[in-house]
Amino acid sequence: MSKILISGEWLWDHYQEACSSALVKLGHEVIKFGWQQHFFERPAGRDPHFKSFMIQRQNKYLVGPLISGINRDLISLASDTKPEIIWLYNDTHIFPRTIEKLRRDLPSTVLAQYANDNPWGKNQSAITWRHFKKAVPFFDINFYYRPSNEKDFEAAGARETALLRSYYIPEDIYPIERHKIEDEFRSDVVFVGHFENDDRLDMLTEIVRAGFNLKVFGTAWDKPISRLPRDNPLRRLLPVRPARGEQYRKAICGSRIALAFLSKLNEDSYTRRSFEIPAMKTFMLSEYTDDLNSLLAEGKEAEYFRSKGELMEKILYYLGHDDQIAEIARCGYDRVRKDGHDVTSRMEQFMHRIQLVKK
Secondary structure, eight states: OOEEEEEEOOOSIIIIIHHHHHHHHTTOEEEEEEOHHHHEEOOTTSOOEESOHHHHHHHHHTOSHHHHHHHHHHHHHHHHHOOSEEEEESOOSSOHHHHHHHHHHOTTSEEEEEESSOTTOTTSOHHHHHHHHHHGGGSSEEEESSGGGHHHHHHTTOSOEEEOOOOBOTTTOOOOOGGGSOGGGOEEEEEESOOOSSSHHHHHHHHHHTTOOEEEEOSSOHHHHHTSOTTOGGGGGOSOOOOOTHHHHHHHHTEEEEEEOOOTTTTOSSOTHHHHHHHTTOOEEEEOOHHHHHHSOBTTTBEEESSHHHHHHHHHHHTTOHHHHHHHHHHHHHHHHHTTOBHHHHHHHHHHHHHHHHO
């Protein structure tokens, strides 16, 4: 078994922490290197926030004494522990020269990098991703989240690349019988996720106007909804709150249809919820991509829409056919389990690819 140093923010449990727990479950030793405590305060029951304006500036522009200190600390920890694998997961704060030094000092250590966001997304900040992109050639392997990023890593000088998709966490993501869920989480149609300025506001408005019980949970919704015309029925959803943990499970499992919109900012062809919704044995109606259809077959293990018209047609049809909703939900549930889209199976895939690099 391997000693693995994972470097990253360690701010949200479904990223570095989930992978670390899975790797430990598989028998590996994990050394955690996180830097979020330098930047954030996390009061109980609230989302994290920056400790000060100046600290926020360092985190945004990735320069300053805190950033330099993080790089020195990583070098020191790696020198002391001598891990077989160093994995930078969503780590935008590490300088390319730090990776060069790790290569020189630890020549037998495999260096790997990964990001679930799209560093080359058309709306991504060049400042945020500049260290990440420049460091690409110094890693033994760069893992990419979406198939379209393979060519981006290769163009940036990657030595080797491999696809590492997202995952669901079985301890957090599992079915709940709908009749056991409180009314506040029960709906005909639900969307759980952040706001993006694409077609989703228009589509959600159409669902409410058609008379369906729609619920929306997530972040950054209140401002765009409040700007809608006063007669827009979507305004009745205000305020929109996040749903995390148990509330997330209830929101998904309490709905007959769970929507999945894909991030245009990240140019996603699938998303983490593409696995989480079926893993909760809930009927998923998602934006269509060829990539996603290869993971969950259309009309059998999930359903898809390519336009607002198709979205409404399928909502109208399936809400009148509960037996088909249940069958597709069951088949989607079986498929994500069979194909190993849980986090432990994903870490087995990660380690298998790392072993190929070591050979």
